[in-house]
Amino acid sequence: MKKDTLETISLIPWIGKTAKYMDYYIGDFMKSNGFNLSKEQFIVLKYLNEKDGRKQNDLAFITNRSKTALTRLIQTMEKKGYVSRSTCEKDMRINHVYLTPYGRETWKKSYPYFLEVVKELQKGIAEEDIMRVQKVMKQIQININLRTTINQ
């Protein structure tokens, strides 16, 4: 009978650790290629490039962040000149977020690098394994989403 320990039974520490390494590596890679852009900021650029002028709330939702986290992310990006905010005319509570020209340009320039780093991370992994891992990740997310959503 195998003893239950976090190591033997579990995927979870593996995923967490790998994600941490990945984050670090991606950040490092982007930095050394001259981009002053966190992974999080990159994701926002991505969604704004798809559809500009999104509401902060929507951005928070599609990026799975609390509205607090999103507020601060946008604040930083605004300081760096990637995006601008403007209050909605019809509902003064709402902020729309827009890419600046610089933001759009940064997105276009950085995207190929992200594709590259992502390929590098996956070197030596068979396509079939990629599919299978995706399937497992989906299952874990299902297990979680049955019970949880970010609150605010």
Place this chain on the structure above:
Amino acid sequence: MKKDTLETISLIPWIGKTAKYMDYYIGDFMKSNGFNLSKEQFIVLKYLNEKDGRKQNDLAFITNRSKTALTRLIQTMEKKGYVSRSTCEKDMRINHVYLTPYGRETWKKSYPYFLEVVKELQKGIAEEDIMRVQKVMKQIQININLRTTINQ
């Protein structure tokens, strides 16, 4: 010919997102079971329970953290009463970290909950898939470690 996008070719966003969800869920689960204990703090308790009085440097290494991050983690844990620090007699630069009785007790009490939450997250995933995912995670870590180590 399939177009290269982050979604089609990649595992990486999946892993990152899943890890984020997991983190959130684990934290939430522990909190609602009465533990004031982050996943990071839990890991430190785990390693100290295995071997008490480790040097901060060693803890940073085995937990894959910068010494800065570890310093602050230990500071918080000290404030919460889980661990104590004492300067090494033979080399005044070194700090040894010890579990307090409360820290050890917290470890013992919380461990079963971690096992439980981990099992819950993996519900519906075949053992074979777990192995396969572990293999892929290892490969990604290899791809990364060929090029990177945390600096300080």
Place this chain on the structure above:
DNA sequence: TTAACATAGTTGCACGTGCAACCAATTTTG
């Protein structure tokens, strides 16, 4: 129509992260 409620976003707080710079102690080296 005004009072109660809901929604969007911000702020204070606590926590986690890495880098660069720094201090103090120890080791190496000339």
Place this chain on the structure above:
DNA sequence: CAAAATTGGTTGCACGTGCAACTATGTTAA
């Protein structure tokens, strides 16, 4: 042995995170 280099740990800075509490605006219901 003294100067230089190395090592262990801390601090300032910038960034990312969620919760609770708050403001301002909008909607709903009495």
